[in-house]
Amino acid sequence: MARSFPHPWSAPAPANPVLVGIEPSQSPRVVDEAAALARALGTGLVCVWVDSAHLVAEREADGSVDLVTVDSDHDDTDDETPDEAVAARLAERLAPTGVPWRFVYATGEAARGLALVADEHDARMIVVGTHRPGLAHWMNQLVSGSVAGRLAHTQRRPVLLVPAPPHGARTSAA
Secondary structure (H helix, E strand, C coil), X not given: CEEECCCCCCCCCCCCCEEEEECCCCCXXXXXXXHHHHHHHCCCEEEEEEECCEEEEEECCCCCEEEEECCCXXXXXXXXXXXXXXXXXXXXXXXXXXXXXXXXXXXXCHHHHXXXXXHHHCCCEEEEECCCCCHHHHHXXXXXXXXXXXXXXXXXXXXXXXXXXXXXXXXXXX
């Protein structure tokens, strides 16, 4: 069974941070733009990955959560802490910015998860990236709609879209 532990702020928690939705395979441009915006606004950054591949099985008193995979054929032994690699890449990317930041790992549906964390942190706005055009992305949007679209229609706070980099640009995770 996988487990996720809470990640603290890199510095004292600021008021009304900018919240950015992240995915392991997205362009680092999304985090870079969100960090620049947070710095310009004089606040911090909450980086949220809403993992749809896992569900919370149990919440522990220390804030950690035990996770189960949604795919019954998936072997959980490969990802004992699925969020640790993402948190490490964020730390490397955000340390030079001087922006106070925190990583939050959530599970479930992305728009709902981002909205819940935004409410918990009283976020000033939500920043999300767009996906590259392509058949797989088009099919996902046809079936479930875009996260940005759902957020824009259900949020009381502003939603900022960071466009995907041009085709062929680097797409390594956060």
